[in-house]
Amino acid sequence: MDQEQKQPDQEMEQEQAGEQVPEEQAPEVQQEEPKTPELEKLQAEFEAHKQQHLRVLAEYDNFRKRTQNEKSAIYNNAVSDTVQALLPIADNIERALEQENASAEDMKKGVEMIESQIQQAFEKLGITPCGAVGEPFDPNRHNAVAHIEDESLGENVISAVFQKGYLLGDRVVRFAMVQVAN
Secondary structure, eight states, X not given: OHHHHHHHHHHHHHHHHHHSOOTTTHHHHHHHHHHHHHHHHHHHHHHHHHHHHHHHHHHHHHHHHHHHXXXXXXXXXXXXXXXXXXXXXXXXXXXXXXXXXXXXXHHHXXXXXXXXXXXXXXXXXXXXXXXXXXXXXXXXXXXXXXXXXXTTSOTTEEEEEEEOEEXXXXXXXXXXXXXXXX
């Protein structure tokens, strides 16, 4: 009988033990309550970072649009400046073509004046010619289309220019087509 009484007592203790939360699990239940403020704090931080991220994305998008508009404005200003420099030349060419009874000498003077205006417009735009006879050959600025042997000229010296080259600062706009000696 003692065993029978022990068994129900043991069963009862086990049932009570089953109703009670083991000590290992108990702290989890207790930790949930303190984590609620911590969780709220983390969620608030997350929201703050999310809002900050969205603001940075919006700032970047605005920056991208603004720089695109600025690039477009700079391009339009450059084109406008170029056209303004070339318009007087176009006007003079029109006037020259309207002259029906101009002599060959007058036409030559008119073309020389137009060429002078073009050079002035190039200077205004920062464009300089390159590739003159006697200049050393530079493959970064000149395109050699012919070669001659001439002992009176030095090695790799331009002996003739078939087409002038032009530079915008240090940047080649058009390579000079030249003949190189030796």
